[in-house]
Amino acid sequence: MDDSTPLTVDPELADQFAAMGVAVAVADAPVSEEVVEVMPANWNSLCVWLACQNQWRTVVRGTAIVLLGLDMNAVDVVMRRLKAADEVIEDLLVMETAALNVLHGAN
Structure with missing residues (x-):
């Protein structure tokens, strides 16, 4: 994965964060690419x-x-x-x- 690919959190990764006391949202669907012009x-x-x-x-x-x-x-x-x-x-x-x-x- 490169820096341009958004990170999505699956249930397993969310469980790992929860074990450290950090709550994160689980992605329901893949993140769509959005073009931002600068x-x-x-x-x-x-x-x-x-x-x-x-x-x-x-x-x-x-x-x-x-x-x-x-x-x-x-x-x-x-x-x-x-x-x-x-x-x-x-x-x-x-x-x-x-x-x-x-x-x-x-x-």
């Missing part, structure tokens, strides 16, 4: 965002892992490695805020 002006920001997907600061509260925000030291390294323009950080901050609002249930 404006050329936003392409670099999206590439950096995706490259930073595992650079979140977290804290454990009870049995939950709470995302606090992106680790900006790691984001800086990713941006330098990808030779991203300084303006990309502004887009990342907007995406980070939107993601945190979704993840924490704020609107």
